[in-house]
Amino acid sequence: MKSFQKYSTLEREQIEKIQRIGDQYGNSPELKKACKESYDLYRLGKISADCYGQIYSHAFDHYLDITVSR
Numbered sequence: 020m021k022s023f024q025k026y027s028t029l030e031r032e033q034i035e036k037i038q039r040i041g042d043q044y045g046n047s048p049e050l051k052k053a054c055k056e057s058y059d060l061y062r063l064g065k066i067s068a069d070c071y072g073q074i075y076s077h078a079f080d081h082y083l084d085i086t087v088s089r
Contacts (some may be wrong), residue, residue, distance in 0.1 A: 030070040033057050037074050041082035054078050 026034065037057065040050050054074065061071035 026070050027066070029060070030066045033060065033066060033070065034074055034077070037078050041078060046083050050078065050082055 033056075037050070037053055040047075040053050044050055057066065057071060057074045060066045061068065
């Protein structure tokens with residue numbers, strides 16, 4: 020996965036953490052807490068907007084089962 024190589028170590032750890040928690044617990048308080056942690060890191064400038072977007076998209080698409088109606 021070439022796009023994965025563009026992220027820092029912290030960013031890769033966050034992506035893997037969300038995937039691991041999502042696979043293990045699905046839509047859970049643990050996953051929501053991990054997503055909040057990633058958001059806080061993004062707001063502090065420790066992870067990029069691109070990385071946070073990847074985390075957010077993956078979590079919502081695969082685990083949080085939220086659909087948007089138009």
